[in-house]
Amino acid sequence: MDLNQKPGKLANEVAESILSAIFGPDLIGCQITPDVIAPLIQQALEAHAKKEETVNSLFVQVLEKVQLIATPPERSQVNDAAHLAAILGERADAILQITSQTLKAWEKLKSSDENRGGS
Numbered sequence: 001m002d003l004n005q006k007p008g009k010l011a012n013e014v015a016e017s018i019l020s021a022i023f024g025p026d027l028i029g030c031q032i033t034p035d036v037i038a039p040l041i042q043q044a045l046e047a048h049a050k051k052e053e054t055v056n057s058l059f060v061q062v063l064e065k066v067q068l069i070a071t072p073p074e075r076s077q078v079n080d081a082a083h084l085a086a087i088l089g090e091r092a093d094a095i096l097q098i099t100s101q102t103l104k105a106w107e108k109l110k111s112s113d114e115n116r117g118g119s
Contacts, residue, residue, distance in 0.1 A: 007042035014041045051113065058105055065098050 015034035
């Protein structure tokens, strides 16, 4: 976020709450206005929202792939029991690959967040 950009209502409310917690509700002795702190809070909120968007996107991609794999094959695509077993084996392998890739992506996201000191 550009620190000159106007922060949202939530960022302003949090900034005011922080200053009130430190200096009391009347802010006597406080030489910093919520307008100074709010852009920093807005920046943190936007970073968190971006992470949540990444996690949600990853989750939707996994669900779409699992749904595709879970859809039964057309009867015309299955010749016999051995062929069905081969199809199911391929699908189980695909599920393993999808979940492994998802867990790696999650660990990478979690690690990068921990390295930044985030939650």
